[in-house]
Amino acid sequence: RSFQTQVPTVTTTSADFAFAFDIDGVLMHDTTPTPTATEALTLLQTSSVPFILLTNGGGHTEEARVNHLSHHLKHNIHKSQLVQSHTPLSPLSADENLNTVLVVGGESDNCRKVAHGYGFKNVIVPADVLAAYPAVSPFTIDKNPPHAHPLPENVKVDAVMVFNDPRDWALDIQLLIDVVMSDKGRLGTKRRADDDSPHVPLYFSNPDLLWANKYHLPRLGQGGFREAFVGVFRAVRKATGSRVRLTYEIIGKPHEKTYKYAEDVLWKWRQAQGVTEGVRTVYMVGDNPASDIEGANRFKSDRGVEWVSVLVKTGVWREGDNTNGAKSVVENVLEAVKWAVEREK
Ligand code: G3P
Ligand code: MG
Secondary structure, three states: OOOOOOOOOOOOOOOOOOEOOEEEEEOOOOOOOOOOOOOHHHHHHHHHOOOOEEEEOOOOOOOHHHHHHHHHHOOOOHHEEEOOOOHHHHHHHHHOOEEEEEEEOOOOOHHHHHHHHHHOOEEEEEHHHHHOOOHHHOOOEEEEEEEOOOOOOOOOOEEEOOOOOOOOHHHHHHHHHHHOOOEEEEEEOOOOOOOOOOOOOOOEEEOEEEEEEOOOOOOEOHHHHHHHHHHHHHHHHEEEEEEEEOOOOOOOOOOHHHHHHHHHHHHHHHHHHOOOOOOOOEEEOOOHHHHHHHHHHHOOOOOOOOOEEEEOOOOOOOOOOOOOOEEEEEEHHHHHOOOHHHHHH
């Protein structure tokens, strides 16, 4: 059920400050809104204060995600207001060197759909390799996932992108190692042990070691998967005597590339609403000191925008934990909005 396609124009001059809301642990716990989320967004809507959503989550198209969020939060949120973990990777689809990308993570065929929506032409996912070569992952039970596509002959992977949390770590770690240890990305080949040339580019889209869902303790995120992959890779490299050096790029909060991309999204969102003036301050409301708070505190805006970190108690952070220099620590997202509006008076 899609809510709205046209961008609502702002009828009154909107404020010269804005919000960037984290999702998991701030607005949502899995598919349940946090108790004050809807009221917080209503408060902003009535005072025409713009906001974007900035999440290390993903695995769905921006449109599908905002339709889901609009339904649960009872607010019309537009896809142009959403930055997911993999959204800042979308410009790479213009890179002619990336003919075939291996996209990892998420449910079913969702991440392939996301990659195609970004403009990547040839996208393969681990299920395609598994269906073509069932023995590639001895411990994966479902050898014929329904979303598998036929694997091209002699496929050469030009980049690997982890878009969302992998569901089968054994299969996905195995394939990442196979690609890194291959001869120039040709699946099923093995580089010479003394070949120390750079391997296929590898992107992780979310550094979160831990995140908050409905369970009462934080859960392992994509950062946990990456640590597991690096540990297994090191053991395989040692055992095989390979000289390949492992390099990869990590984006997502707290990394600067994601905050820069998010500020550009905020600017474009306001322009789409017919507001040409920028904002002086962005309040980053998050639940994770290592990502949301760290990123906002560290980010140096090219536009001179002040990013102010506000930590809520409804997610990863618990009383007694390090607040990592959050400018304010409040109970929930509504209190975060009220604190910021008061500060702007
Ligand atoms: O996978 C989602 C998790 O890493 C955290 O998402 O919305 O709290 O940045 P979020
Ligand atoms: Mg969070």
